[in-house]
Each structure stands twice: as C-alpha cells, then as structure tokens.
Amino acid sequence: MTATVTSAAGRTVAEFVRTRAADLDTGHTDTRTDIAEIGGRGLLDAGLGGSDIREIAGVIEEVAAESLAAAFSLWAQRMALEYVRRATGSVRERYLDELASGRQIGVTAMAAALKHLAGLGELPLRADDVNGDRVSGPIAWASNVFPDSLIVFPFRGSDGSGRVGVVRADADGVGIRSAPELLALGATASTALAFDRVEVREDQLVTTDLPAFCATIRPVFLLLQTAFCAGAAGTAVRAAGDRLDGLGAQFRGEHRALAGRYSAVRRRLREYTADAHATPPAELIRLRLDAACTAVDASRLESTLRGGAGYALHCDTNRRFREAAFLPVQSPSEGQLRWELSQYD
Numbered sequence: 235m236t237a238t239v240t241s242a243a244g245r246t247v248a249e250f251v252r253t254r255a256a257d258l259d260t261g262h263t264d265t266r267t268d269i270a271e272i273g274g275r276g277l278l279d280a281g282l283g284g285s286d287i288r289e290i291a292g293v294i295e296e297v298a299a300e301s302l303a304a305a306f307s308l309w310a311q312r313m314a315l316e317y318v319r320r321a322t323g324s325v326r327e328r329y330l331d332e333l334a335s336g337r338q339i340g341v342t343a344m345a346a347a348l349k350h351l352a353g354l355g356e357l358p359l360r361a362d363d364v365n366g367d368r369v370s371g372p373i374a375w376a377s378n379v380f381p382d383s384l385i386v387f388p389f390r391g392s393d394g395s396g397r398v399g400v401v402r403a404d405a406d407g408v409g410i411r412s413a414p415e416l417l418a419l420g421a422t423a424s425t426a427l428a429f430d431r432v433e434v435r436e437d438q439l440v441t442t443d444l445p446a447f448c449a450t451i452r453p454v455f456l457l458l459q460t461a462f463c464a465g466a467a468g469t470a471v472r473a474a475g476d477r478l479d480g481l482g483a484q485f486r487g488e489h490r491a492l493a494g495r496y497s498a499v500r501r502r503l504r505e506y507t508a509d510a511h512a513t514p515p516a517e518l519i520r521l522r523l524d525a526a527c528t529a530v531d532a533s534r535l536e537s538t539l540r541g542g543a544g545y546a547l548h549c550d551t552n553r554r555f556r557e558a559a560f561l562p563v564q565s566p567s568e569g570q571l572r573w574e575l576s577q578y579d
Contacts, residue, residue, distance in 0.1 A: 247272050248296040255301040258421040259553050265307035265421050266339055266380060268297070272308060273336025282334070283319050287454055291461040291507040298465025302557035305462040306564075307422045310378045312458060314340020316451055317386045317398065321440040325400055329384055339383040341403070343376040343427075344448070345565035347388035347396065348455070351448055352566075352574055357396060359389035359429055366392035368431040369399070370407075375565065377424040379403060379410055385427070388444055389434070396444025399434040407432035418556035453510040456518045456566075457503065463525035463561060464499050470532035470554055471496050477539035485539060492532050499525045516578040523571040526561040533558035 250271055257263045272278055272293065280289040290312055298305030315333045318326055318340075332338035349355050359371040369389050376385065383403045391397045403410060413425040441447040471493050478486050502521050506513045533555045537544045544551035562568040 245296070247275060247277065247293065248300055251297050251304045252300040254304070255550075255553070256548065258301055258303045259418055260548070261420045263421065264380075264423060265304050265378070268301075268304040269307060269311050269339060269378075270336035272297075273311075273334060278308075278312060278336060279315060279334040282315060285509045285511045286507070287457060287510050288504065288507045291458060291503065294458055294461040295465040295468075295503075298462035299469045302462060302466045302554070302560070303419050303421045305465060306419065306560075307378055309458050309462055310342045310422075311336070311340050313342040313344070313451070313455060314378075314384065314386050316454055317342070317344070317440055318400070320447065320450065321400070322437070324437040325440055329400065333384065339378050339380050341376050341378045341383045341385040343373045343385055343387040344398070344451070344455070345375065346373070347398070347444060347448055348452060348566060349570065350388070350396070351445060352570070354570065354573070357388055357390045359387060361389060361392045361397075361434070362431065363392050367434055367436075368407075369434050370429050370431055373427040373429070375424065376427060377419075377422045379413075379423045379425050379427065381410075383423075386440065391442070395442060397442050398440040398444060398447060399438050400440060401432055401434060401438060403427075405432060417559055418553055419560055450511070452515075453506075453513060453518055456522045457507050457510055457513075459564070460499070460503055460522050460525040461507075463522070463529045464496070464503055466554065466558055466561075467496050467499065467525065467529035467532045470529065470536040470558070473551065473554075474532065474536040474539050477536075482539050485535065488535060492528065492535060495524070495528045496532065499528055516575065519566075519571055519574050522566070523568065523575065526564075526568065526571075529561055530558045 251268055277293050281287045294305050294308055297308055318329050333340050350357050359369050362368040381404055386400050388398050407430045409428040411426040474489055536551050537555045540551040
C-alpha cells in the first residue's frame, strides 16, 4: 500500500475497489457502489471541516492505486461534502449526512468558479436579471452526474455577485447531456449539463460570497486531487520497477528519477495535508502539477516496459495508461496550472 491510511477500514476499501476496477473500466458498473462502500465505513467525512485532511487524502490515494476512476468520483463526492459543510444551515441539515453516508451522490461543478477567480473566464451560469432565483447557462463538465445526484455549482447573481447553490439533477430545467465515451473514466458519469431557468431559492444557497468561499475550499480541492495523482503514480512506478531486468535495464536511470519524483510528491503531500490551509497557494499549485506529470510519466514508462502485453485493452497497464491520460486536461488543466504558477514568478 502506498498511502498514509493505516486503519483496517482504509485497507479493506482499497481491496474492495481492486475487485471492481476492471468492471469499472469496461462500464459494467459505476462508481456509486464504491462511494456507498466508503461512506458506509465512515471514511467520507474523515477530518471534515478541519485543516488536517491526511486521513481522507490517504483514502483517496489508496483507492487511486487500484482505480483512478473510483478515486476521481470519491474526490468529487468529498468536495461536494466540503461545500455543503460550509453552507447555510438549511442546506447543511438537508444534505450533509446523506452525502457523508454515500446514500446521496454529490457533483462538484466548481471548476468554472476557480477558473473565473484566476482571471481566466466568466461564470457561465447566471441568474435572470428580472427574476433572480432562475439560473440559466452551461456546465461544460461535471462528474458523478447520475439522475438523482446533488449538484453544487457557482453562478452570477442578478446583482452581479458570485454565488454557490445546490440543486438536484432531476430538478426542472436541468438538462443532462448524453455522456460521451471516455478513456477509462466512463464509470464516473462525467458529462455536460445545461440549466434553463432552474429555480435556486434562498434555502438552496451555499454562499453569496464566492471569492471568500473558494479561498477556503481551494487548498482541499487541489490537495485531494494531488492524492489521486499520487496513488496512480505509485502503482505505475512499482509496476515499472518489476521490469528492469534484461532490456528493461536500459530504463533503470529513468525509473530511478521517476521514483525520486514520486517520493518527493508524497513527502510534500503528507506535509501539506497535515495543515491544508497553511500551505502557500503557489506550493499547492506546484505540487498538483508535479503529481499529475509524475503520474503521466510513470504510466508511460510502465507501458513501455510491459511491451506488447501492455497494449491489450483489458490489461491493468493499459488501463492505468488511459486513466493517466486524463490528468493533464482535468480542471485545473496542466495549462491553467502552468499559467497560474507563472503569475508568482
């Protein structure tokens, strides 16, 4: 095992996910079962509301070591929990326990808000200027979008302020696009949505202060993404390390460098998750970027060393290679992370 989780529950969850990884990859099941299992073991809300997120980061890393699809959906679920935990009383009372148990699936559609606050675009969802409780516009990408999921989303209020609201996916006016066929992540129910005058009442508001809200959730957002990158990277590094004999000996130097990068990512991840809100923003961005790049490079090396056998569609090496291909485009994308880091130079 690669993560910091030492509880029997954490280990058992990883074993549970391992038995389902192939079926998740082929679309014979989806990630709702994994989320419910993790929630049923009381792990979804570990450390919720605090700055020490080592336990949930460890769970996500453990899960990602077996299936990035399951870990990605787990990350989305935990982020929905993070948002609702910070919401007004009515939203928190209505949804927090159901999300924490895994009985209610959560959708995080906050990428547009983080991009907007970085100065890279406007909020695409907007309240009607006349009837301010009706919201319209697109959500370009979201995951865990099942018919009865709870969507947490940013929008511009009729007064121009940034807000965050919640609505069920089956609410009037919520349109769910047909899910595209994806490399390795089909089980995550990832797709686009369109809102057409969706009602967002006062008791559906998480916050009316988007900048302050995002400042509190962004460290957790990035660090838990780093955790699933680290989990994927670790499995690929170890698998590659088993094939360094014969012709594989030509790659020992490359593997040694990758193993060092992976160890550095994990060391910083352990340090930063002990107090998520104390970490400087540039260091959070740099770590997230390093973790994703390490996972991509490690999966490529594993594939190279596995040879033709790793090219078979249902091989674990092939699956990890396809899973890692998502990381450079997952929001915040590699391009956005590099641009944000450049602002600190």
